[in-house]
Amino acid sequence: MSQPGGPVLKLRLATAGGEWIGPGKADLLQHIAETGSIAAAGRRMGMSYKRAWGLVETLNAMFAGPLVVASRGGAGRGGAELTDDGAEILRLYRVMQDKAEVALEEEVLAIARRVVEPKRK
Amino acid sequence: MSQPGGPVLKLRLATAGGEWIGPGKADLLQHIAETGSIAAAGRRMGMSYKRAWGLVETLNAMFAGPLVVASRGGAGRGGAELTDDGAEILRLYRVMQDKAEVALEEEVLAIARRVVEPKRK
DNA sequence: TCCCGTTATTTCTGTGCGAACATAACGAAA
DNA sequence: TTTCGTTATGTTCGCACAGAAATAACGGGA
Numbered sequence: 001m002s003q004p005g006g007p008v009l010k011l012r013l014a015t016a017g018g019e020w021i022g023p024g025k026a027d028l029l030q031h032i033a034e035t036g037s038i039a040a041a042g043r044r045m046g047m048s049y050k051r052a053w054g055l056v057e058t059l060n061a062m063f064a065g066p067l068v069v070a071s072r073g074g075a076g077r078g079g080a081e082l083t084d085d086g087a088e089i090l091r092l093y094r095v096m097q098d099k100a101e102v103a104l105e106e107e108v109l110a111i112a113r114r115v116v117e118p119k120r121k
Numbered sequence: 122m123s124q125p126g127g128p129v130l131k132l133r134l135a136t137a138g139g140e141w142i143g144p145g146k147a148d149l150l151q152h153i154a155e156t157g158s159i160a161a162a163g164r165r166m167g168m169s170y171k172r173a174w175g176l177v178e179t180l181n182a183m184f185a186g187p188l189v190v191a192s193r194g195g196a197g198r199g200g201a202e203l204t205d206d207g208a209e210i211l212r213l214y215r216v217m218q219d220k221a222e223v224a225l226e227e228e229v230l231a232i233a234r235r236v237v238e239p240k241r242k
Numbered sequence: 243t244c245c246c247g248t249t250a251t252t253t254c255t256g257t258g259c260g261a262a263c264a265t266a267a268c269g270a271a272a
Numbered sequence: 273t274t275t276c277g278t279t280a281t282g283t284t285c286g287c288a289c290a291g292a293a294a295t296a297a298c299g300g301g302a
Contacts, residue, residue, distance in 0.1 A: 005137045011221075012131040013229065015236050020131075039248065048291060053250070064237050070249060073299030078248040085235060096228045100132075103224040107213045108134065114206060115136050116185050160278065169261060174280070191279060194269030199278040 007112050009104060011096055019062045021093065025055055029082060029090045032056075032068055036079040056080070063089070127233050130225060132217055140183045142214065149176055150203060150211045153189055157200040177201070184210070 012022035024045075031041035042052030060066040067086030072078050082090065101108075133143035145166075152162035163173030181187040188207030193199050203211065222229075 007137070008135045010133040010135055010141075011225075012133065013128045013232060014131055015128045016126045016238070021232075037248070049249085050251085050292090051290070062237060063235050065235075071299090072249045072297070073247085076247075077300060078298075080249080089232060089235065092228045092231050096225045099224050099228070100221055103220050104132075104217050107217045107220070110213055111134060111142075111210060114184050114186075114210065116183060117137070158278070170279085171262090171281085172260070192269090193267070193279045194277085197277075198270060199268075201279080 005117060007108060007115055009100060009108055011093070011100060013093075013096075015062060017062065019058055021059065021062070021089070025059055026090060026093045028052060028055055029059070029067065029086060032080055033082045033087065033090070036081055038068070038070060038080045059086075126238060128229060128236055130221060130229055132214070132221060134214075136183060138183065140179055142180070142183070142210070146176055146180055147211060147214045149173060150180070150188065150207060153177075153201055154203045154208065154211070157202055159189070159191060159201045180207075 010023050012020050014020040027045060028041055031044050032038060035041050035044065038052050038056055039049045042049050045052070056068045056070075060068060063085060065085050066083055067089055068080050069083055070080035131144050133141050135141040148166060149162055152165045153159060156162050156165065159173050159177055160170045163170050166173070177189045177191075181189060184206060186206050187204055188210055189201050190204055191201035
């Protein structure tokens with residue numbers, strides 16, 4: 001458990017097409033996997049359905065195959081889930097996060113030592 | 122030499138204060154160190170002086186001490202340079218980049234394999 | 243047949259951010 | 273004193289982007 005106030009390392013993988021996947025889209029994928037719904041995942045993250053849907057559209061366009069498939073209709077049914085590719089991309093991103101946190105710990109701490117801390121009460 | 126079109130990994134270190142340092146500010150620091158001028162560094166990066174100056178202001182506010190000191194006046198003289206802290210932060214960021222590239226190579230390649238390539242002629 | 247929660251899409255609005263422009267202080271050199 | 277390139281700061285404008293709201297299609301269940 002690192003101290004809550006410290007700097008946070010964020011990874012972004014930018015493609016030649018000008019798109020990218022970062023913490024936001026990764027979290028969205030995870031919430032879709034957990035809730036089975038684009039709308040519910042968006043609510044969890046405090047974003048509008050339209051924004052969540054747009055991010056999913058971007059993700060699906062970035063990769064050779066869709067990461068999320070959705071189906072309409074049905075009270076209780078109708079929803080979205082990750083494809084195998086989607087689950088794998090999410091998994092790889094989390095692995096990258098974990099590895100980076102370990103490999104770069106020394107430098108992150110060295111920078112953190114010099115960062116001014118936001119006002120302490 | 123990785124293939125030119127492949128995804129690029131970008132690191133962003135976000136502080137509790139809502140600020141962050143990423144590829145843009147790191148490059149700006151480097152150009153200031155090389156040119157000795159905020160204005161010249163901004164021109165190199167295709168941004169207005171005001172924007173470059175604003176980024177420098179943000180950087181200086183983020184850390185306990187300024188990363189860039191500037192002096193006015195003088196045709197030929199008058200300019201900016203990195204402080205020891207500034208040089209060290211830049212150095213640490215480049216080390217992070219290098220380490221991340223090595224440590225995450227496997228996952229980056231795995232994701233790259235699934236990324237759709239922008240249209241091929 | 244009706245209801246409901248979902249996906250999907252359009253339209254409108256505002257607002258935040260950057261670009262562009264303008265201005266001023268500065269200080270060394272000519 | 274003038275010139276020149278820099279730092280420093282304010283103002284205005286335009287536009288891309290986000291949010292909100294409305295609408296529609298869908299399909300399972302009651």
